[in-house]
Amino acid sequence: MSRSAAAEAAPESVRALPAAPKPVAAAGDSASPEALDRINEAVKQLRMHTVLPLLSRAVAEVRADHHRQAAELAVKALEIDERCGVAWHILAICREKAGDFTNSLKCYESALSLNPDEIEIANDLGRLAYVMGMKEIAENLFARYLLSNPGSAEGSNNLACAQRDQLRFEDAIETLRPVIYANPDNALLWNTLGTILSEQGNMDQGQTFFDEALRLQPDFPKARYNRANCILALGDALTALKECEAALPGVALESERSMMRLARATMLIASGDLERGWDAYEERLNADFSDVTHYVVDKPTWTPEADMAGKRMLVVGEQGLGDEILFANVIPDILEALGPDGDLSVAVERRLIPLFRRSFPQANIDRHDTYKVDHHTVRVVKWIDADDQIDFWAPMASPLRRFRRSVDAFPNRPAFLKADPARVAYWKEKLAEAGDGPKVGIVWKSLSMSSARIRYYSPFDQWSPVLKTPGVRFVNLQYGDRAAELAEARDKLGVDIWEPPGIDLKDDLDEVAALTCALDLVVGPATCTLNIAAACGAPVWQICTPGAWPLLGTDRYPWYPQMRVFLPPAYNRWTPVMAEVAEALAKEF
Structure with a gap:
């Protein structure tokens, strides 16, 4: 990185960005008192005395959380000596704290290349890579740190977190095993072991390790928060809520407080307390929340008390595709509240545009666009400009605060989206050609199978009793890579799952809507496809999980x-629920 690059990494480049998300799984802090003491000692060893006072002041500014001022001092030092690794390290920390992860990464890399023996830089760079989702790079850097610090509890913890997030659960456990034996009183290690077990779906075992972490350190808020999530997953939303609320006062970082407040909102919703839950769910829009989406909409924000009659409103889809469809449940209510003299514009993911335009012909439907800016998610609505007379706007879930404040407020409406009737007829003809028997569409996994999501989906081999149902013609609705599962069904079970021809199950969602409406039944876990089918009024059976918040306490x-809805008795107990689905399917047809 050159002097000009250092200037580009100066504070001006991120003036508009919010505070950075902080690591919540990896341990350590690049600006902790201990870390700054080490950097200060490195500053004192510098031979070029012209930069020494600048960097001493920079360290003092970092201690005071004055990261902009510290960065300016580090840049001045680099203008004197661009090969000063300590200055690059300080600038990297400042950029990280400001949320400018891209430039922070470059600064850390410069610092490490100039001071390859300063292993703490590798550890800091590893934590940043971890936060940025660069798990393999983070793992390599944590492993490098451990080579110089064998047996380090922090280093082992961070390496295990990186392995866990790559679904290498056994490797993560083996990384922790020797260091837990050597440090049996370290609550952090027991907490991380609990996360590995719980993300595999072993909630009872995970909770045992969170309990041990809390026995060792009763005021450990992250362990209590993780324990609350385990309890929620086991179906006890009210106890989970109490645990989460007990964890909150002990949290120091605002990013972690925001994360826990959002979890608390989900627990309220899962318990059926929608009045408080939807209000608390606005926490997802807090700039301090690590995974916040920043909406670039220069219009007044809608509030539940707003007089909507005759007004012009913009609603923007949020989160994933399935969420956009789920939350669209409230669009008919918005249209009714705006009335015949009002006007509604809705921004959705581009693949949903044809379906939404047909379903809501009285609304203006177009796309939103989403970008990553230095690890921050930014969503824009390009077709709405400053001249558009929009009275107010809202992310799509926010109107639930007004229209769904109780379970009874959900209408008994068979559908709120409308598939193309001509294409439904087309698929009925195609399905008739596929052979005799009822046509049952199946989907079994999400396109995104991260460590945090995999526990919500039954392994495909657990589908055996369902697929063996006599007389049923199964139709594939699974998008993404499914060749291995289709081959397994054919070779091991003798079941030929029919592949609908000429359809892109991932991108052609209007066609997916028509196909699902032509089927006799759709079965699977919560996915975009299942939401489309249900929203269009198709008969749907969902294999759910205990504590799922969309059940709203019912x-x-x-x-x-x-x-x-089909619910397993506990996480990872797929055998009984799949047997129940198979029995119900046999009775249905």
């Missing part, structure tokens, strides 16, 4: 009144 799916 044993049904209020969003889609025709949906039937």
Whole structure:
């Protein structure tokens, strides 16, 4: 990195960005008192005395959380000596704290190349890479740190976190095993072991390790928060809520407080307390939340008390595709509140535009665009400009605060989206050509199977009793890579799952809507496809998980009144629930 690059990494480049998300799984802090003491000692060893006072002041500014001033001093030092690794390290920390991860990464790399023996720089760079989702790079850097610091509890913890997030659970456990034996009183290690077990779906075992972490350190808020999530997953939302609320006062970082407040909102919703839950769910829009989406919409923000009659409103889809469809449940209510003299514009993911335009012909439907800016998610609506007379706007979930303040407020509406009737007829003809028997569409996994999501989906081999149902013609609705599962069904079970021809199940969602409406039944876990089918009024059976918040504290799916829900007795207990689905399928057809 050159002097000009150092100037580009100066504070001006991120003036508009919010505070950086902080690591919540990896341990350590690049600006901790201990870390700054080490940097200060390195400053004192510098031979070029012209930069020494600048960097001494920079360290003092970092201690005071004055990262902009510290960065300016580091840049001045680099203008004198661009090969000063300590100055690059300080600038890297300042850029990280400001949320400018891209330039921070470059600064850390410069610092490490100039001071390759300063292993703490590798550790800091590893934590930043971890936060940025660069898990393999983070793992390599943590492993490098451990080579110089064998047996380090922090280093082992961070390496295990990186391995866990790559679904290498056994490797993560083996990384922790020797260091836990050597440090049995270290609550952090027991907490991380608990996260590995719980993300595999072993909630009871995970909770045992969170309990041990809390026995060792009763005021450990992250362990209590993780324990709350385990309890929620086991189906006890009210106890989970109490645990989460008990964890909050002990949290120091605002990013972690925001994360826990959002979890608390989810627990309120999962318990059926929608009045408080939807209000608290606004926390997802807090700039301090690590995964916040920043909406670039220069219009007044809608509030639940707003007089909507005759007004012009913009609603922007949020989160994933399935969420956009789920939250669209409220669009008919918005249209009714705006009335015949009002005007509604809705920005959705581009693949949903044809379906939404047909379903809501009285609304203006177009796309939103989403970008990553230095690890921050930014969503824009390019077709709405400053001249558009929009009275107010809202992310799509926010109107739930007004229109769905109780479970009883969910309408008994068979559908709120409308598939193309001509294409439904086309698929009925195609399905008739596929052979005799009822046509049952199946989907079994999400396109994104991260460590935090994999526990929500039954392994494909657990589908065996369902697929063996006599007389049923199964139709593939699974998008993404599914060749291995289709081959397994054919070779091991003798079941030829029919592949609908000429359709892109991932991108052609209007066609997916028509196909699902032509089927006799759609079965699977919560996915975009299942949401489309249910929103269009198709008969749907969802294989849910205990504690799922969309159940809203009930044993049904209020969003889609025709949906039937199947719940396993506990996480990872897929055998009984799949047997229940198979039995129900045999009775249905």
